[in-house]
Amino acid sequence: MRLLVAGAACALLLSAPLLRAEEGADAARKWLEKMSTAARTLNYEGTFVYLHDGQMVSMRIIHGAGPRGEQERLIVLNGVGREMMRDPRVVTSIQYQHSAEVVARSRPRKPFPSGLFSNNAALGKYYIFSLDGEGRVADRLARVVRVTPRDTYRYGYRLWIDQASGLLLKYELINAQDAPLEQLMFTTLDLHPAPPAGLPDPDEGAEIHNAPARADEAQGRTSVAGGGMPGATADPAPDKVWRITRMPEGFAQTEQGTRILTTHAAPMEHIILSDGLAAVSVFIEKLNGAPGFKGPGKMGAVRAYGSVMQDHQITVVGGVPEQTVRMIAESVRMEQAP
Template sequence: MKLRAFALSLTLFAPVAAPADETPAHAQLQAMSQANRSLEYSGRFLYQFGGEVSTMEVNHAVFDGREYQRLTHLDGRLVEVLRRGDEVICIHSDRTLTRMQKEQGGPMLLAQRLADDVPAQYNILVDGDGRVAGRNTTRVRVAPLDTHRYGYRLWLDNESRLLLKSEVVDGSGVALERVEFVSIDLAPGLTLADFEVPETVRESALQPLPTGHAASSMRVEADWLPTGFDAADQDWRSGDGKRKPVAAQGYSDGLAAFTVFVEPLEEGAVEEGVSRLGPTVAVSRRLTAPSGAYLITLVGEVPQSTAERVIQGISVRDARH
């Protein structure tokens, strides 16, 4: 369940940049981005992740130039992801909330990531037509040029250009993750009240480390990354005083992404291993460095072989020395 929830957080919003060489397929992605950001819509969709299927509801609108979106799980535990302008929060079933970065937020993120300047490691082409939620669509395929990332299949509404269905596929074309609308309303009449935070919600204990904290001097580095992947800013988080700070170092090629978490360890055994759910893999390894022992965990949407090669080259150092 934790891996599934984290995968949702990895897979909402990113800035849009026009590609240098716009093709018909690129133009389709640009139109999709504009529609997903600017249109008011409400709908329900199926979210298939590995062998699990969830039903979710999305409400989206723009008020005074600010984008609002609410994602709600309709089965299982009640979880919501809410965006109001630049603020993105996850509301958990225990009525706590966690503040998230803008590039996080749920399975609707793909529509925005694909509208950026698609990395050179992918080929984009229009791949036929189809029908989703009773609406005619154009199918677009985003195919990787190496084995270190997954591909994508997209179904865009011919009328509104909204992304109505998407699939993350492996090298054999098998769908590992699917988002598919079953109903869509393009004039739902939403108001700001539809995007309010419940009054009973309280802030989660997980907070950024204060400036100058000793743990924040630790730096996570990768000896090897797949071509096109770059490191984002490192993030350190602390818990309620009982939990040691955890470092989170993100990497992305502009489309695929993974995060390396580093947690200091006490003496004793530590659980190592690999788990997979849909396209998301989690690999954990113990690392002994001059500054101490750590549990290194890589979580992200990359093939297992790629994740294991990256984690073998992860090192931790003290930036003060």
């Protein structure tokens, strides 16, 4: 009997840490769900700083959730004048250059990083969720949630979530050594009962900014005026398609289309891969005999890897470790169309 009691006591002691970890994971998921809901449904405005690669960008955000759906306006407060306006239909990016406007339009995607944690149950296969104490950001109490990758193909996150509203107040993208690669942090934040002033009028925005940019959303194509070369194409051949033949477990292709950028002469094939949290872009462009870029590159947390195949430049970029972009770049193939 004593042996049975001792055995049961040992089993309880050994299982206690596991039970606490499971409880912590469940609590962390609930905080992430609250954060994801708050990011979509609350009305707020504030100022935040974005730190990466030794640089700091200060931005103002105005967010509203009203009868017209979710709307957002981001204004860069230092450096080159830029702003971005987002509504349920389109994202409009504006850059002011020497009194002229460069306007780009694309389809709306989930905001980063708050809106990416809505399906955290599925993400649990590739990330570990845990509570990591409390903190204070922008004079607001925050609950800290840690997101740790289960492999070396992804980065981790630390998230400071407002205890009162559930809004994300601060986040850090962290590497395997637990060092921050980039940070975002609110310095001021005000919540409102209704959408705040300063949000874009969708009708006026369409009238003012539709001329410089064009988008063919039905075909998944996004174009920006001022770029492109007549006759240039990113397509390998009418009967050929580009395929990603190898990627880390959990990643899947979410989008594919052709983009025309003001910074490139020719259209590019654009493929987006994601595991539901981390995202990787694959750009494929015809070189027409020009030398290509090969090997690794980086800018802050963003890693890049270039390769050349059959006179096409393949560039893979994303907020993931170098080995991830390398694996994907080396797996791009030109195959027969089905």
